[in-house]
Amino acid sequence: MGLNGVPILTLITWAPFAGAVLIMFTARHHPLAVRLIAAVATGISLLLSVVVYVAYDADAAGFQFYEKVALVPLLGISYEIGADGISLVLVLLTAIIIFSGVFASWTVATRSQEFYALLLTLVTGVFGVFVSLDLFLFFLFYELAVLPMYLLIGIWGTSAQIRPRGIFGWAIRETGVGSKEYAAMKLTLYLLLGSAFILVGILALYMAAGGSSFSFLEMEGAAFDPVVQRWVFLLFYGGFGVLAGIWPLHTWSPDGHSSAPTAVSMLHAGVLMKLGAYGIVRLGMGLLPEGTHDWVALIGTIATINIIYGALSAMAQTDLKYVIAYSSVSHMGIVLLGAATLTEAGLNGSVFQMFAHGIMTGLFFALVGLVYEKAHSREIFRMGGFGRMMPGIATAFTVGGLSSLGLPATAGFVAEFLTFLGAWRSTHSWWLFPAVAGTFLTAVYVLRVVKQIFWGPAPLHGEFHDLPDAKGPEWVALVLLMFVIVLFGMVPGLAIGPIDTATLPLLTRLGAWP
Amino acid sequence: MIDAGTLALAALGLPFGAFVLLAVVAPLRRAGRAAGALSVAAVGGSLLAALILWRTFPEAGADTVELAWSWLPAEGGALATVGVLVDSVAAVMLVLVALVSFLVQLYSLGYLEDETAPALGRYFAYHSLFAFSMIGLVLASNFLQMFIFWELVGLCSYLLIGFWYAKPEAARAAVKAFWVTKAGDLGFILGIVLLWAQAGTFGFSELFKMADDKTLPLGGLSLIMFLIYLGAVGKSAQFPLHVWLPDAMEGPTPVSALIHAATMVAAGVYLVTRAYPLFLQTPDVLVLIGWVGAFSALLAATLGLVQADIKRVLAYSTVSQLGYMMAALGAGAVGAGFFHLLTHGLFKALLFLGAGAVIHAVGTNDIWKMGRLFGAMPQTGIVFLVGTLALAGIWPFAGFFSKDAILAGVWEGGLTVPFLMLALTVFLTAFYMFRVVFVVFFATGHAEGHPHDPPLVMGGPLWTLAGLTAGVGILFAVGGGGEEAHGPSWISPLSLGLALAGIAFAWLTYQRRAVSAEMLARRVRPLYVAALRKFWLDDLYGGIYRGVILGLSWVVGWVDRYLVDGLVNLASAWTMRGGDRLRRIQTGRAQDYLYGVAFGLLLVIVWSYWH
């Protein structure tokens, strides 16, 4: 039970929710108290997830820190949680991102109480998904993680200007593309559509396994009929794939992430998209080995489309947040490609990329938020020469960018390299080439943006004259994220060690490991 | 006696420590000169370690020393390791890197004295990172680690070219350098991945052993080695990826001396040298390397003829000399190529630092705005002349011996056409370098301001390098090098003669004005125009960038916004419109709704007829 009898995963999961309740009941009209409670609650989660990370016994492997309490014995629903190497890494990622997210959005002014309460509730959902070992519980947490987003974007978001041109211009005008209400609605509808698939899939598995238990571990033992496997896997892929941003179901992501407030973008692009990939790997591949083999060619091929298409789209954007959002689409391609290779290196790379991309995209959105807060603009080609005024932000942006383009000694490289190795060893070795080309395209758009915004002559007058650098609490977020990027880039074994203990059993079940 | 592994790690660790300190301790970095002192001290330590290592190495026991730690864990042993691999090549290269780094950093303290303290701190942080990365590259024990440091030196190059990031040209040049080398690196990483799939390891030692035992699967190895060579093409500025190097001259001159002349650009040559046992398995790739090298040498020499910017002349000469080294490697004269790498590292650093002293004094890069500087700055003139003579390949300077060895090697290797190209390049090299020397130091013209010799902190490194350039050559002249022995005896006179002819022609043209440069240009007008336009390669790449990449991205962006997302919005808009239409049924009049009730009643009744 837990760690030395302490239900540590429960603590990690529910600490943010406790913070949210506390905020709603005690901290009315005390913005500072709201932030402090949020920082403490997420700080507890971060601290405990580091403890769990260190305490994880790599030799024993499997799910550890196991807890189980029966909830509805009649239907076989229980509060059953535990963590293996993959979950651990993602729990740590979540904790890091939300902790820095609280600091990066220190300046949210309007209704900060409700903002933080919703944000923390959402995080509880995310933690819950990563540690759930009961499919029903998994789905509950999943919805908890997805739904508050509507309010967070709809109320605290920002709107962008999209010029309604092209053949469907009237449709763009009519639906109000670019407005935060549009973004919130689009994101919610897409993700709810996805969860409908997931729910059907989960129920189908529940029925196929005898209808007596939602337990993941019990379902792992059940051998599902090949037909069930094939179609349920497709349901999972479609459902989770929406959240993972697979092409062509990705378009909620740029609009949603661009409109969302800083901490929400960080969390959503940094962690929630991983939720989708995690779902595919954990439920899809973990429970449906034959289904996986049926669809793996499709997954990998779409992933390569994601990589190239996302990078090219990112290059075409003029709004900084859209660039970052599309880069997420591109990088999620690496995650899914790695998983689709069904090789040790590829799967490790996939999970590592979930972590690496989470951190770097969190850093990016934090920075974009800061730049926007100071310059009140996200139009890349209107900015220029910010490096002299905000060297700290410029440095952090460069670090994030370098990780994004897969520069060695950053976490991004390790993930991409492992994925490359896996891709060439997979049954579709041609996947390697678009993946490698994607890194070049990333280099093109990232450095172009860095050059345009931070380099060049500093503006001597006008609206961008004399902007301040990041300060105070904001540095906490930036330094933490940069540190993690470089640390895991230089010592990847920190993450690969635990990940490997979880991917090997998975590959064994998939028959891809002797 | 400290063992070789420890020394290597010390050489590697000191600059890294300095970099971490400078990166993390902001007050130290913002202190400027203190940061410089720390960085110089660290790289000085590295130099010391490198020298000890070099002197003691052959006695250290085995002829290679290897240390390795697991880096990427995997089931059943590490997937990849990091470590150091020291052999005689690495030891010598280590000395060169540490030495030039040390001298250049020292020189920078004087050269960049006008910079603000934070900028200076940043500069030295980058330099420390570069020293660490370059030493790491030299000591890398496997392909993956080499790639890691390979990219890191690329990063430093990018950051240092863009050191004056407020200058739009510098910003553009930095990004261009990164992109072009990255394009080559795509090949490198593909090659590594494929090689790993083929051989199951990244390690040099294991791979060489497999090559020795003939257990290395040869299928596809040509492709793999070609891909790895592509990395070297980008980094070592070989045709057709040489275009970034001249633009990289936007960086501070010491940076050009260190990174874009002596060390980083030689990394490609070092890579081929390092992996030579593998390249030996694929003779077709080697031939290609030889041809590309010779062609790059010739092409860059012609480009060097028309430049007005002193640093650009030197940049093209770097491309040209790198071509020599590659040609030697391609022809099998690996010793000669590596030897030229070392001597070139010394005299090209010298030339750049000398040029830097001139630029520092005059305030411009344009050679036509200089003239008669020898009188004003004789020390600079002398050391520059030493460097130029070495570069031109005049006995008894270092360049003569290495270049001679290369020519002999290429001839012996049977690459006749490349040999002719290289021989022609000897003439052109002497011509364009002495063109610079005469125009800048001797010919009429006047420079603005009051040029004077640099202070000691800059002069010291200059004289050190000049001494080494001359000293190494004299050492060979007296002791007789091992490399030039096995060529036909006519090669030395030929190359010396060609070089002297080039000098003489330059003297006639630019000193005596006996030959009109304009007339020469008119004679070979197509070539002249082509050289001025850099053989349209930059235009081609610009076109690819703007037309293909940006064009494609525009198309994809459009498709995404207006088709992929557009269809979604269309469905959404149709739903909204449909709702709007349907809304009008709701007239709000109760009686109209009753019609609905009546129809419903009718339906129920009619439906009941069938039941």
Add this chain to the structure above:
Amino acid sequence: MSLEAAAFWGLALVLLASGLAVVLSKNLFHSVLYLALALVATAGLFLLLQAEFLAAVQILLYAGGVITIVVFAIVVTERLVGERLVQTNRGIVNGGLVSLAVLIAIIIFVTRATLPQTPPPPPADLTQAIGRDLLTRFVLPFELLAVLFLAALLGALFFARKEE
């Protein structure tokens, strides 16, 4: 033609005629009076069907209660408007067609069904049967009806109260 049949057709004629008058009369007040007539004729039909109790209820509640309320309402509104309420129809064609269609449909439905030709012998005491059923079989609806009345009472009071 028996006496019963003659009574039926006579009542039917009155019922339909007054019904038409209700929906066609221009004068709202006349409409109400015709409605009263129709209700009374219906009560006659109830008598014919030997439902004397219901006939009584019909006359008391409907013809008595409803008509009174409606007249009262008309008076109130007319006084508020200050003019005679003129009652016209619109969409006569549409309404007529739909009504006719429904009529035809129902008639076809009715004619297709097999219906008893003669009534069974009348029960002993219908009123007593109603009372028993009301308090046994239908006691729940009966009680609910009480609640409904209360709601209607309160609702009517609420709607019709004076604005304060």
Add this chain to the structure above:
Amino acid sequence: MGLQPYLILAAVLFCIGLFGVLTRRNAIGILLGIELMLNAVNVNLVAIARYAADPAGLVFTLFTISITVAEVAVGLAIVILIFRVRRTVEADHLNLLKG
């Protein structure tokens, strides 16, 4: 005499009421139409109860009549209220439900 004439009579009465409800302009007129329709239903109920010899139909009729009274009371209260607010009882003008 059979059940059929009663049912047809009720049907005709029902349709007359329906016609009134559909075409009347005045809200009170519409209410009168509804009364006619309900009345037709009552006729049906009573007739069927008689021919089926089941007093349930009579109980239902009782209910219907009672409910109708309540309905008329509430309906007219609403009409008066609307009249007070809108100064009209023309059904065409009462279109707050318009979409």
